[in-house]
Amino acid sequence: MAGMVTLYELKGKEGRLYSLFSWRARMALAHKGLGFDSHPVRMSDKAAIAFSGGKTVPVLRDGETVVRDSWKIAEHLEAAYPEAPSLFGGATGHGLCQTFNIWADRTLVPAMLPVVVADIHERIDPVDRDFFRAMMEGFLKSKLEETLAGRDKATERLGRTLDPLRAALKRQPFVCGAAPAYADYIVFSVFQWARVMSPHQVLAADDPLAGWRERILDLHSGFARNVPVA
Amino acid sequence: MAGMVTLYELKGKEGRLYSLFSWRARMALAHKGLGFDSHPVRMSDKAAIAFSGGKTVPVLRDGETVVRDSWKIAEHLEAAYPEAPSLFGGATGHGLCQTFNIWADRTLVPAMLPVVVADIHERIDPVDRDFFRAMMEGFLKSKLEETLAGRDKATERLGRTLDPLRAALKRQPFVCGAAPAYADYIVFSVFQWARVMSPHQVLAADDPLAGWRERILDLHSGFARNVPVA
Numbered sequence: 001m002a003g004m005v006t007l008y009e010l011k012g013k014e015g016r017l018y019s020l021f022s023w024r025a026r027m028a029l030a031h032k033g034l035g036f037d038s039h040p041v042r043m044s045d046k047a048a049i050a051f052s053g054g055k056t057v058p059v060l061r062d063g064e065t066v067v068r069d070s071w072k073i074a075e076h077l078e079a080a081y082p083e084a085p086s087l088f089g090g091a092t093g094h095g096l097c098q099t100f101n102i103w104a105d106r107t108l109v110p111a112m113l114p115v116v117v118a119d120i121h122e123r124i125d126p127v128d129r130d131f132f133r134a135m136m137e138g139f140l141k142s143k144l145e146e147t148l149a150g151r152d153k154a155t156e157r158l159g160r161t162l163d164p165l166r167a168a169l170k171r172q173p174f175v176c177g178a179a180p181a182y183a184d185y186i187v188f189s190v191f192q193w194a195r196v197m198s199p200h201q202v203l204a205a206d207d208p209l210a211g212w213r214e215r216i217l218d219l220h221s222g223f224a225r226n227v228p229v230a
Numbered sequence: 231m232a233g234m235v236t237l238y239e240l241k242g243k244e245g246r247l248y249s250l251f252s253w254r255a256r257m258a259l260a261h262k263g264l265g266f267d268s269h270p271v272r273m274s275d276k277a278a279i280a281f282s283g284g285k286t287v288p289v290l291r292d293g294e295t296v297v298r299d300s301w302k303i304a305e306h307l308e309a310a311y312p313e314a315p316s317l318f319g320g321a322t323g324h325g326l327c328q329t330f331n332i333w334a335d336r337t338l339v340p341a342m343l344p345v346v347v348a349d350i351h352e353r354i355d356p357v358d359r360d361f362f363r364a365m366m367e368g369f370l371k372s373k374l375e376e377t378l379a380g381r382d383k384a385t386e387r388l389g390r391t392l393d394p395l396r397a398a399l400k401r402q403p404f405v406c407g408a409a410p411a412y413a414d415y416i417v418f419s420v421f422q423w424a425r426v427m428s429p430h431q432v433l434a435a436d437d438p439l440a441g442w443r444e445r446i447l448d449l450h451s452g453f454a455r456n457v458p459v460a
Contacts, residue, residue: 086322089322089323090320092316092323092409093319093320093326095404095406095408095411096327096405096407098407099330099395099405099406102401105394164332164335167332168328168332171328172328175325177328178321179322181325183329
C-alpha cells in the first residue's frame with residue numbers, strides 16, 4: 001500500500017508538520033498500519049491543493065480517490081480498510097465519535113488557540129506569515145502580540161475545558177477506554193499542534209493528560225514522538 | 231425477566247419521577263427491553279436505599295445483584311444482557327461513552343441546573359424541600375429565588391454548552407449516529423429532568439435538539455413521553 005497514499009499537510013519552518021487536522025489523518029493512517037507519502041504545502045499556496053476542490057489541508061489521495069477534511073478522511077480509511085484495526089469500533093462508536101469530533105472542534109481547539117497562536121506564528125514558513133496573521137487575528141479579534149499578555153488566563157480556560165477529559169483519564173488509560181481509537185487522536189491532534197509549534201508547557205507533569213499524551217506518543221513505534229518539535 | 235428487576239428512583243409530587251440519573255437507568259432498561267418495578271423514594275429518605283451501601287439513587291436490584299450509580303448500572307446491563315440491543319456498541323464505544331458521560335456530568339448538568347432548579351423545588355415531595363434547598367443552595371452558592379432572576383443568562387449559557395450537540399444533530403439523527411444508544415440517553419436525561427419538573431421551555435421548536443428529543447420520546451412505545459410532567 002505504501003506509496004499509493006499521499007497526505008497533503010502544512011509545512012512549517014525546519015520540517016515542522018503543524019496542521020492540527022492533518023495530525024488526525026496521520027494518526028488514523030498509522031492506526032490502520034498504512035504507509036504514506038507526506039506532501040507538505042504552504043498555508044497560502046492554494047494552487048498546490050486545488051485538485052482537491054477545496055482550500056484547506058489535510059487532503060488525502062488514495063489511489064484514484066481524493067478526500068479532504070480530516071473527519072471524511074477517517075471515515076474513508078475506516079470504510080476502505082475494514083480489515084485493519086478499527087478507528088471507531090462499529091456504528092455506535094462511529095456516530096458518537098462524530099459528536100465528539102464536533103465538540104472538540106468547537107470547544108477544545110478554540111481553547112488551545114490563544115495559548116499557542118503567537119508561538120505558531122514564529123514557526124510557520126515565513127512566506128505564510130502575513131496570511132496566517134490576518135486569518136488568526138480576524139478569528140481571535142485581537143493582535144497576536146496581545147495573546148501573549150493573556151496567555152495565563154487562556155491557559156486557565158483551557159484547563160477548565162480539559163477537566164472532563166482529565167477526569168475520564170483517571171478512570172481509563174485512553175479516551176476510548178482500554179485502547180486508543182480515533183477520538184484519542186482527535187484530542188491528541190490539539191496537543192501535538194501545541195507540541196510541534198510552541199515551547200509553552202500546556203500540561204503539568206503530574207496531569208493525567210500528560211501521562212495519556214506520553215502513551216499516544218509511544219504508539220506505532222513512536223510515530224508522533226519522532227518529529228521536529230518546538 | 232419482568233418483576234425481577236427493581237429501580238429505586240426519586241419520588242416527586244403527583245407521581246413525577248424526576249431523578250436525572252435514574253432516567254439514564256430507565257432508558258437503558260427500556261433499550262434492553264427489560265421490564266422493571268419502579269420503587270420511588272424520597273430524596274431525604276436514606277434508610278430506604280441503605281441496603282445499597284450508598285446514599286443516592288438510582289439503585290438497581292437485579293435478582294441477587296445490587297448496583298448503584300447510573301454509569302455502573304449501564305455497564306451491568308450491558309454485561310448481564312449481551313443478547314439484548316447494545317448500549318455501547320462494543321469496547322471502543324463503551325470507553326468513549328464513559329468519557330462522554332463524565333463530560334455531560336461536569337458540563338451539561340451544571341449548565342441546566344440553574345435554569346430549572348427553582349421549578350424542581352416546587353414539584354418535589356414537600357417533605358424533601360428543606361433538604362433539597364440546602365443541598366442546591368450549597369452547590370449553586372446562591373438562593374433558589376435568585377436563580378429565577380438569572381434564568382435568561384443561565385439559559386444562554388446552557389445554549390452555548392449545547393452548541394456542539396446541536397451541530398452534531400444537524401449531521402446525524404442521534405448523538406450515537408443513525409440509531410440511539412446510551413450516550414443519547416445521557417443527554418436525554420438532562421432534558422427529561424427539565425421536562426418532568428419545569429414548565430420553562432429550554433429549547434426552541436426549530437432547534438435540532440428539539441427534533442432529537444421528540445425522536446427519543448417516541449422510542450420504546452413512548453416510554454419516556456407518557457409520564458407525569460410539569
